[in-house]
Every structure is written in structure tokens, then in C-alpha cells.
Amino acid sequence: MKLIEVTTKAHAKKFIKVAHIIYKNDPNWVCPLDNMINGVFNPNKNVFYKHGDAIRWLLVDDNDKLIGRVAAFVNEKKAYKFEQPTGGMGFFECIDDEKAAFILFDKCMEWLKAKGMEAVDGPINFGENDNFWGLLVEGFMPQSFGMNYHPPYYRKFFEDYGFESYFEQVTNHLDMTVPFPERFWKIADWVRQKPAYKFQHFEMDKVDKYLSDLKEVYDSAWQYHENFTPINKDDLWASFREAKALIDEEFIWFVYANNRPIAFFVMFPDANQILKPMKGKMHLINKLRFFWLLKTKAIKRTRITIMGVVPEFQKSGIESGIFWHMDKVMKRKPHYKEVELSWVGDFNPKMEALHASVGGKFAKRHITYRKLFSNKKLENRSKVIPMGTREKAR
Numbered sequence: 269m270k271l272i273e274v275t276t277k278a279h280a281k282k283f284i285k286v287a288h289i290i291y292k293n294d295p296n297w298v299c300p301l302d303n304m305i306n307g308v309f310n311p312n313k314n315v316f317y318k319h320g321d322a323i324r325w326l327l328v329d330d331n332d333k334l335i336g337r338v339a340a341f342v343n344e345k346k347a348y349k350f351e352q353p354t355g356g357m358g359f360f361e362c363i364d365d366e367k368a369a370f371i372l373f374d375k376c377m378e379w380l381k382a383k384g385m386e387a388v389d390g391p392i393n394f395g396e397n398d399n400f401w402g403l404l405v406e407g408f409m410p411q412s413f414g415m416n417y418h419p420p421y422y423r424k425f426f427e428d429y430g431f432e433s434y435f436e437q438v439t440n441h442l443d444m445t446v447p448f449p450e451r452f453w454k455i456a457d458w459v460r461q462k463p464a465y466k467f468q469h470f471e472m473d474k475v476d477k478y479l480s481d482l483k484e485v486y487d488s489a490w491q492y493h494e495n496f497t498p499i500n501k502d503d504l505w506a507s508f509r510e511a512k513a514l515i516d517e518e519f520i521w522f523v524y525a526n527n528r529p530i531a532f533f534v535m536f537p538d539a540n541q542i543l544k545p546m547k548g549k550m551h552l553i554n555k556l557r558f559f560w561l562l563k564t565k566a567i568k569r570t571r572i573t574i575m576g577v578v579p580e581f582q583k584s585g586i587e588s589g590i591f592w593h594m595d596k597v598m599k600r601k602p603h604y605k606e607v608e609l610s611w612v613g614d615f616n617p618k619m620e621a622l623h624a625s626v627g628g629k630f631a632k633r634h635i636t637y638r639k640l641f642s643n644k645k646l647e648n649r650s651k652v653i654p655m656g657t658r659e660k661a662r
Contacts, residue, residue, distance in 0.1 A: 274324035299548035336362035340376040341394040352386035407632020431637035435650040439610040440628030456592035459585040470520035481529035489576035565603040
């Protein structure tokens with residue numbers, strides 16, 4: 269077996285091709301868009317290169333047949349906020365051969381150690397955690413846009429190599445044909461009528477204002493998360509440009525208290541429901557097919573990617589008010605039958621409680637693993653976000 273560093277366009281095409289080889293007989297796999305994968309590793313498109321670095325490898329057998337791939341990366345903004353400097357690995361794909369998998373893992377460890385890292389998280393993304401994050405271990409169904417899909421045998425690779433669960437990520441599904449619990453509606457109705465609160469959906473022609481408001485809420489709401497760093501406005505603009513084609517203005521909501529932004533909610537149509545036959549290619553014909561299918565209401569599911577409430581309003585029922593408005597929107601768009609609530613980490617009991625309160629049902633589980641290069645056992649998992657803002661993360 270031989271490793272090849274991805275350094276040319278031909279190599280990048282082979283990097284994409286590996287996934288097609290691994291999943292060629294798996295009807296549940298939906299190929300991620302080629303331009304999304306390539307964009308992750310393009311310094312001109314991925315803002316994370318401003319404070320980090322990434323590398324990719326291919327693995328071929330003795331006959332030069334593609335059998336695996338992997339990427340490793342360092343996000344310098346976050347790597348040094350842990351007890352031990354921690355890098356990342358992801359985009360791992362491999363045939364069912366432990367020796368091959370371990371060659372790919374070994375190469376990542378070697379590169380990360382040379383960068384001064386003492387641990388690695390994986391499989392993760394060289395970007396935000398709303399895309400390509402965690403190893404699928406339960407719920408082997410067609411994934412929503414941006415969610416990782418893997419064959420079951422990958423779990424044994426990771427755990428036999430010494431990776432340990434750092435946190436679990438649960439995705440729940442919400443059946444929009446089933447009414448919300450009555451208690452939920454009482455809270456929502458009470459909150460939405462309070463005169464100090466204003467609920468409004470996103471508008472394209474005010475994008476800069478809304479991105480600024482999102483940053484203000486995010487930087488406050490996420491301050492108790494382990495490894496927190498304020499979000500960069502450039503990152504938000506990059507995410508907006510990438511997602512613009514999918515944005516439905518009524519699927520993104522902001523809440524204001526006396527004109528101060530205090531909460532946001534972001535949801536998208538699940539593009540994977542129409543992307544499967546396009547096999548990752550977004551050339552002119554597929555773009556036309558994509559927009560035509562959008563207009564024909566072929567998408568039946570949406571995905572909530574992120575929501576946040578500033579700490580002092582987190583026990584005020586604001587989330588209920590947001591879901592009240594979302595429910596009204598969904599009733600005007602009845603072709604959407606399901607909402608994916610993805611994903612909530614086991615370090616976030618507040619969000620777990622919210623998923624339960626709206627009637628979310630378990631759908632799938634991913635695990636984000638960590639491995640210490642010292643080969644010591646992982647003593648601490650990801651810190652739990654406090655239920656109350658006066659508690660310390662534990």
C-alpha cells in the first residue's frame with residue numbers, strides 16, 4: 269500500500285472518487301457536492317486557512333487501485349484552548365481493511381505531531397461543525413445535507429486504533445403532521461404576545477444587519493461552550509454565500525427585546541432529497557434540475573442547523589416563540605412533512621430538553637472521537653454546558 273499527498277487537480281478528483289468506490293452499493297449514501305469538498309481545501313475559499321492549515325492523502329494498493337483517503341488539519345484559534353493542543357482529522361473513507369485504515373490514521377498523527385499537536389479529534393471538518401462532523405454509528409438512513417454518512421465498520425476502526433468518545437451527537441426528527449404538545453403552545457402563545465419581544469424573519473436585502481445580529485447573539489450564547497471563540501463576520505459571509513441558493517427567508521428567524529437581538533434560528537430545506545441523482549456534480553444541467561426541483565416542492569424535509577439565545581433570556585420561553593412562528597410558516601408550506609433537529613451534543617442538556625419539548629424523536633447518532641498521542645486514556649469528555657448561566661461548565 270502507498271500514500272499519496274493530494275497536490276494536484278488530478279489528485280483532488282481521485283479524493284472525490286474514493287467515496288464513490290466505498291459507497292457504490294449503498295442506496296442510503298447521498299454524494300456531497302464536489303464543490304463543497306473541494307472548497308474545504310481551497311485557501312481562497314475556506315476562511316479557516318487564515319488561522320490554520322490542512323493536508324490530504326490518498327491510499328492506493330499494490331496495483332495503484334484507490335482504497336482510501338483522509339485529511340488532517342489544525343485550527344490554531346482552537347487547538348491551544350484544550351488541555352493538550354488538539355488537531356483534527358476528517359473526510360476519512362476506506363475499504364473494510366484495518367491495516368489500510370491504520371495507515372491513514374498513522375499519517376494524520378505523524379503530520380499533527382509535527383505541527384505541535386498532542387491530540388486529535390475526528391472525524392471532523394476543517395470548518396464549522398454544522399457540516400461533516402462526527403462518525404455515524406446509529407441511524408444508517410439517507411442523511412440530510414451536510415451530515416456525515418459512514419458504513420458501520422468504521423466505528424471498529426476508530427475504537428480499535430484508540431480513539432475514545434469525546435461527545436455524542438444526537439439528531440432528532442420532528443413529524444410536522446403531529447401537533448406540538450399542548451403545554452408547549454401555552455408557553456409559546458404567552459411569550460409571543462409580550463410587547464418587549466419582536467419576532468422577525470430574515471430578509472435578503474438586509475443580510476449585513478442580520479449577520480451582525482447573529483454574531484452578537486452567537487458570541488453571547490456560546491460563551492459557556494468549551495473551546496469558545498467569537499465567530500468571525502467573514503466566516504458568516506462565507507457561509508451565507510455558500511447557502512444562498514437554499515435560503516428561504518421565512519426559515520430564518522431573529523428575536524429582539526427592546527430592539528436588542530437576543531435569539532436566532534436557522535433552518536434550510538434538505539437539499540439532499542433532490543441531490544442524490546446528481547452524484548455531487550453541479551454543472552449547468554444539474555443546476556437547472558436543482559432549481560426546477562426546488563420549485564416543484566420535491567423536498568419534504570427541512571434541517572435546523574443552529575439556533576441560539578443569549579444567556580439572560582434562555583429561561584424565558586424564547587425558543588417556544590420561535591417554534592410558534594416556524595409552525596405557522598410550515599402550515600403555509602404543507603409539502604414539508606418533517607423537520608430534522610440536527611444535531612445536539614450530549615454536552616448540551618438545554619437543547620436536549622428543547623428537542624424533547626417539541627416532540628422530537630430519535631433518528632441517528634454520531635460520535636466525535638478524541639485520541640491522545642500519549643496513548644493515555646481520555647480522562648475528560650467535552651464539558652457539559654450549564655443549565656443555568658450561573659453554573660460553571662462541568
